Amino acid sequence: MKFLNHLTLGQYVPADSVVHSLDPRVKITGTILLLAGVFLVGHPVSFLLWGAVCLLLAAGSRLPFGMVLGTVRPVILLIVFTSVIHLFFTAGEPVFSWKIVTVTREGIDMALRMGLRLFLLVLFAGMLTLTTSPTELSDGIEKLCSPVARLGFPAHELAMMMTIALRFIPTLLDETDRIMKAQIARGADLDRGGLLKRLRAFIPVLVPLFVIVFQRADDLATAMEARNYRGGAGRTRMRPLRWSLKDSLALATVMLLVALCVWLDRSWMV
């Protein structure tokens, strides 16, 4: 029994594909554009269109579609919750009423739209992290932020913090697993009782974990300092980012696609 084994959020899966080989800057801007596109449309056919785009991207990244869908699993509750809230609390023409519960036509409409939007949002964001390694991702963000970095924005520092945070997720999961086991071995009951009791039962796990996290952070800082790390100034890269024709084409395609989708949606909605 490994206690924490099912986390796919933010996981990178290497593969030899077109999508993987794109410049991270394209993938980040492209994802932002796609997310904007998802929120700018409202017609059912538009959502189908975005679904098709997602399928195409998954095919282009050579990842099994089941794995892409898996990225939604951790947030499925959130999506359902949001939809339900919209379903019951949107004012409008009632279609169904029982005691104090009223469902309106507008409610059903909003619930479906918000649910689909969130679902697509997570799928697109998931595609980005599935096909881009954490190092590429933070390199990309750093490069994209470089115009504002000249104005004193700490782009390199933020990117480094992100890399470190991502790098330590698996390590911390292992530590959590170990501490949980140690406390279970001492008779801690972590999976019984109500919510409050369970939260209290996790104190013996959380306190040692915090101690370990601070210890590790301290050690890492010392190790970086010992190797003369002094921030981004003058730092070179082992694999510098290279923008190629392929990247320009990909970005242009995404831009056209989003523009087209939004335009079509506008004309359908009228």
Added chain:
Amino acid sequence: MSIEVNQLTHIYHPGTPLETKAVDGVSVTVDRGEWVSVVGHTGSGKSTLAQHLNGLLFPDSGSVFVDGLQVHPKSRHIRQVRQKVGLVFQYPEQQLFEETVYREIAFGPRNWGLEENEVPLRVRRAMEMVGLESDLETASPFRLSGGQKRRVAIASVLAFRPAYLVLDEPTAGLDSFGRKDLKKLLKDLQADGLGIILITHDLELALEVSDSLLVLKNGRQIIRGEPRLVMEEAIDRNLGGLVLPAMVRFMMKLRELGHDVPLTWDPAEAAEAIQLESSR
């Protein structure tokens, strides 16, 4: 009354590219009052094996019985098993969380539902056993030294009086005094009738203290038996790169030079044999 492990196999991440057989067909029996050491390198599967003994992991095939109770994910007596088999993890001082040493050590006994008036007795006895001064009861465990923290962690397991004690690399990071104290504590516990299972990469320590050894390599058992037998095997073939005790290597060298001395890891026995050989 014993722990019986039969043909135990454990697979991590089954059905994925990361699939690995961490433990492969291992069998071992530990009686109460017996000391068994599991020796192997990093990645030999010894820690995985340890976690099966009190139901933190379950076998993919094979079986584990503790005093006749099967360790099984669906069994109702899993908590009973965990109370019978105390497990001290590697670097156990990292699991400390309470405000005082007293409360830290009382955590186990309270979890296992001991009468509240019994708790102080258990805590004091456990502190005595590991050699912690009673005035440390009110101290914060985070303010203690590394060695003291480890004692608190071990006391927190002893306080619920397990019948077996599994320790994963308990001497890691201890100085020679700490090692000696720990060895003595475990010997005393063994004399009181506890079954001791020591997980270690230190062949010398294992040879010195155990009734029986199990040597693992890549999840498979390569030798199982009494210390002397294991040492003889270890000389004959390479035991997954485990280092022979310096004393044994010294005696081997003497033999190579034509002296008739026994291969022993006990300095007293070695000295006696050398004296006898030189007077001849």
